[in-house]
Amino acid sequence: MKSHTTFILVALVVIVGIVVVWDHYRGTSTEDAAEKEKHILSFKSDDVTRLELAHTNQTVVLEKSDDKWDIKQPLSVRADGGAVNSILSDLEFAERNRALSEKELKGVSLADFGLDHPRIRVTLQRKKGPMTLLVGRETPTKDAVYVQLQGQKQIDITAKSLLDRLNTGLDNLRSRVAMEFMPSAATRLELKSVDRVIELAKTSAKTNAEPRWAIIRPLAARADQGKVSELVGDLSDLRIQDFVSEDPKDTHTYQLEDPEREVTAWTGDAGKTLLIGRTLTNNPGKVYAKLKSADSIFTVSAEQAKKFAVQINDLRDRQVLTFSQPDVRSIELVRGGEKTVLTRTNTGWNITSPLAIAAEETKVTGFLDKLGNLTATQFTADVATDLDRYGLAAPIATITLLGDGTKALAQLLVGGLSETNAIRYVKRGDEPFICGVETNVVEWLPAGPLALRERRLVELKPDQITKLTLQRANGRVALERSFDGKWKLLEPSQGVLDNDALKGLLNAVTQLQSVDFVRQGRDDMGGYGLDAPEFTLSAQVGDKTYTLALGKPAEDGLQYALWSDPPLVFTVETVNLEPFTKPIVTTLSAVAPASTNAPPAAAVTPVPSPALSNTVPAVTNPASSPLPSP
Numbered sequence: 001m002k003s004h005t006t007f008i009l010v011a012l013v014v015i016v017g018i019v020v021v022w023d024h025y026r027g028t029s030t031e032d033a034a035e036k037e038k039h040i041l042s043f044k045s046d047d048v049t050r051l052e053l054a055h056t057n058q059t060v061v062l063e064k065s066d067d068k069w070d071i072k073q074p075l076s077v078r079a080d081g082g083a084v085n086s087i088l089s090d091l092e093f094a095e096r097n098r099a100l101s102e103k104e105l106k107g108v109s110l111a112d113f114g115l116d117h118p119r120i121r122v123t124l125q126r127k128k129g130p131m132t133l134l135v136g137r138e139t140p141t142k143d144a145v146y147v148q149l150q151g152q153k154q155i156d157i158t159a160k161s162l163l164d165r166l167n168t169g170l171d172n173l174r175s176r177v178a179m180e181f182m183p184s185a186a187t188r189l190e191l192k193s194v195d196r197v198i199e200l201a202k203t204s205a206k207t208n209a210e211p212r213w214a215i216i217r218p219l220a221a222r223a224d225q226g227k228v229s230e231l232v233g234d235l236s237d238l239r240i241q242d243f244v245s246e247d248p249k250d251t252h253t254y255q256l257e258d259p260e261r262e263v264t265a266w267t268g269d270a271g272k273t274l275l276i277g278r279t280l281t282n283n284p285g286k287v288y289a290k291l292k293s294a295d296s297i298f299t300v301s302a303e304q305a306k307k308f309a310v311q312i313n314d315l316r317d318r319q320v321l322t323f324s325q326p327d328v329r330s331i332e333l334v335r336g337g338e339k340t341v342l343t344r345t346n347t348g349w350n351i352t353s354p355l356a357i358a359a360e361e362t363k364v365t366g367f368l369d370k371l372g373n374l375t376a377t378q379f380t381a382d383v384a385t386d387l388d389r390y391g392l393a394a395p396i397a398t399i400t401l402l403g404d405g406t407k408a409l410a411q412l413l414v415g416g417l418s419e420t421n422a423i424r425y426v427k428r429g430d431e432p433f434i435c436g437v438e439t440n441v442v443e444w445l446p447a448g449p450l451a452l453r454e455r456r457l458v459e460l461k462p463d464q465i466t467k468l469t470l471q472r473a474n475g476r477v478a479l480e481r482s483f484d485g486k487w488k489l490l491e492p493s494q495g496v497l498d499n500d501a502l503k504g505l506l507n508a509v510t511q512l513q514s515v516d517f518v519r520q521g522r523d524d525m526g527g528y529g530l531d532a533p534e535f536t537l538s539a540q541v542g543d544k545t546y547t548l549a550l551g552k553p554a555e556d557g558l559q560y561a562l563w564s565d566p567p568l569v570f571t572v573e574t575v576n577l578e579p580f581t582k583p584i585v586t587t588l589s590a591v592a593p594a595s596t597n598a599p600p601a602a603a604v605t606p607v608p609s610p611a612l613s614n615t616v617p618a619v620t621n622p623a624s625s626p627l628p629s630p
Contacts, residue, residue: 038095045088050125078175090165096156113146120166178238179274188266222317234307245297254288320374321410330402340449358454378436390425391416450517462506467540495585508579514570522567528560
């Protein structure tokens with residue numbers, strides 16, 4: 001008995017499983033079937049390749065090819081794919097409010113529902129064959145219409161919105177795109193007017209490089225990639241406002257046989273030309289236009305059409321130099337008869353001529369940034385026949401950027417000022433054009449190697465200094481480091497060494513940086529207060545001695561200074577000079593009691609300073625009593 005029950009249960013499970021699997025692979029669940037039952041038509045919009053809308057006074061036929069819809073009747077024109085797909089979607093999901101069965105329709109004719117001569121006959125061509133829907137009159141409540149699938153006796157009632165959608169006029173089914181093409185696929189663009197022709201083309205100067213727009217007519221010049229791409233996009237986005245005529249003879253009527261301008265866009269070898277005519281006499285906000293290869297005459301926005309009335313200089317690349325900073329391996333700057341050469345290594349930029357020294361990275365990259373951002377405010381001359389007129393026969397400066405080896409990436413010649421001093425003339429080495437740029441270009445051009453050299457004066461560490469001499473107006477201090485690394489006081493003969501102050505001074509010397517290098521050499525130091533400096537420091541490192549002298553104040557919190565190797569006048573921030581002005585030795589007279597009955601100097605008891613952690617007692621014979629190292 002139990003085995004018999006088990007067998008029945010297993011059989012039921014198998015049967016249910018088969019039903020579920022069969023229902024799944026059949027593609028229709030009970031829920032899906034109920035949903036489909038609501039719909040008047042059973043089809044998928046994507047399967048439709050032809051749509052015919054037969055109205056009482058006109059039949060519109062549309063066909064699809066490669067996912068694009070075209071109107072074939074009553075005109076052969078492009079269709080608005082969105083409008084067609086919207087109609088198909090409304091048909092696919094149109095729901096019946098009520099179905100009138102064959103029994104209910106006994107004794108009633110199709111004429112009673114307006115289906116003997118339907119308002120609209122909709123025919124869909126599918127892979128499975130055609131399907132026709134007849135749309136009749138409105139119901140007595142005026143909010144629904146009668147429809148019938150041709151070949152069936154059942155009549156359905158559906159929302160009136162379907163009738164409104166199917167009543168879409170021919171103009172509303174037409175494409176409103178003035179010129180259809182893919183902007184990214186455009187390879188050439190021609191802008192033709194009565195007095196000029198501008199032609200641009202996508203070219204690639206390097207193998208596997210992304211093609212870039214270039215002007216090829218009326219002159220060969222670099223194009224502004226953003227502006228040309230924007231212009232191509234504007235052409236693709238240009239929309240038709242009104243359809244005016246389909247009669248070829250009206251080309252003359254609307255003066256489009258001699259248009260104000262022609263805009264032609266090529267994708268590969270195929271080109272399309274848009275003719276743009278005059279503004280409407282009764283509406284200056286619109287202009288007449290047509291495709292050269294089609295009969296349709298229409299209007300477009302006059303404001304949008306103005307975008308194609310460009311001058312050639314509107315499309316030129318205003319970036320004077322085009323280069324990639326990572327590609328620059330060397331810079332040659334000739335200015336004032338002096339040539340400065342910089343070379344980039346794996347560790348950074350170095351000046352290699354006229355002297356070999358590290359360059360300031362921020363100065364070099366800032367200089368390259370300014371070169372890369374230099375823009376032309378004026379295109380002065382397209383053919384440079386008289387360079388002397390622009391101060392370019394003997395330029396103020398010549399900058400050459402080199403890549404690997406001796407490959408020149410870019411070269412700039414900087415010339416003179418215009419007569420009004422409004423612009424400065426410049427010229428690229430590889431182009432004949434002369435441009436005008438802002439006059440301040442000379443202000444940020446490096447004057448020579450000093451403007452680019454590393455701001456730090458010398459690469460030293462405090463423990464490399466073995467002798468130190470400080471000369472101030474109130475005296476001289478001389479120190480020497482002994483073999484065990486401890487400092488001893490040589491001058492004055494007696495005093496207390498402030499090791500914290502000494503340590504700060506040594507760090508300040510080895511880390512001293514210039515704000516700006518003023519000049520090289522020791523001539524005419526009086527102008528900087530360096531003929532009689534207020535402070536002089538000499539530091540010995542091995543067999544080499546470095547000297548620093550501080551002069552008079554400069555502007556904006558700076559002070560002039562002189563460095564000895566090589567001789568350089570520079571400015572330093574006054575706030576960074578505190579370690580140089582702070583005393584590092586306190587003499588015995590400064591620490592001894594002020595009493596007139598004080599004992600002899602030899603009997604003075606050393607007075608340690610509570611503020612100095614490493615202060616040592618005063619000594620009378622410093623040569624035999626070395627002071628501790630900071």
